[in-house]
Amino acid sequence: MGKMRTQSAPWRAAAVLASVLLVGGVAACGNSDTGGGGTKDDGKITMGFSQVGAESGWRTANTISIKEAATAAGIELKFDDAQQKQENQIKAIRNYIQQKVDVIAFSPVVESGWDTVLKEAKDANIPVILTDRSVDSADKSLYKTFLGSDFVKEGKLAGEWLVEQKKTASGPVNIVELQGSTGAAPANDRKKGFAEAIAANPNLKVIASQTGDFTRAGGKQVMEQFLKANPKIDVLFAHNDDMGLGALEAITAAGKVPGKDITIITIDAVKDGMQALADGKFNFIAECSPLLGPQLMDLAKKVKAGEEVPARIETQETTFTTEQAKEALPNRKY
């Protein structure tokens, strides 16, 4: 340890001197086209990443994927956890602009209200990549690309499965819905896709719909309320596994058998959700992949190199029944 320190001190001094000279050199070059441009001495890309929070198993897997992929790609990652608050994300993005990172990537907690800060990044010539969730900005030039899932499709797949299951139902099928965080793209879109799909059968009715904030605690608490207020609940549609897992506790505590008395459909397919599905407590999951890290780093490199990238990159995903979950579970990495 001590030896390393004595060796690294002069090395560090030399590195500082070299970078001072280099910065001076670049400044002297101004905007001339003599090559090199603004690239740093080591050519390393620095990415500022603003994460939504740590609200779910999906999010944890997503954070790990991003950190591991950055290391593997040799990208220096500055990471900030916004704790599900837009104001924290805006603060983090402004910090990254000030630090002059090469690329900003973020997963916007809500869809609206990003134009001002995105414009600031654009004015500072720092490319922005949206990942996981998108924004509703009309000006698409404010970001380079959006990498993530089709949340409407996920809601639709969940609804279509239910329509098929209940096609012979002769009376009303009462559905309760646990929504994701209010204003978040996956909450808005999954609700929409599901509603569109179940419209095919007028027996299927959403009798209560409330946010559980994508957390287990939220899912449990709201499901308790649903159970108290509604004597007949046939189906639960939860916008993610974690809320469904929280709801399981409320359902069991109310003396009902999850997966039998109440059909449970969720989205994500993280390990704990898949286990519940394999155990027959959940009945169906529409997958949403959190493993976006490698593609994100690839995009960052391309964007930094000035290459064109597609405006939208959609994640490939599938769906799971109990049988399929049993099969997939042993190899599930997250």
Ligand code: GYE
């Ligand atoms: O489904 C949920 C997480 O934005 C796709 O956020 C993501 C969602 C995911 O909290 O579990």
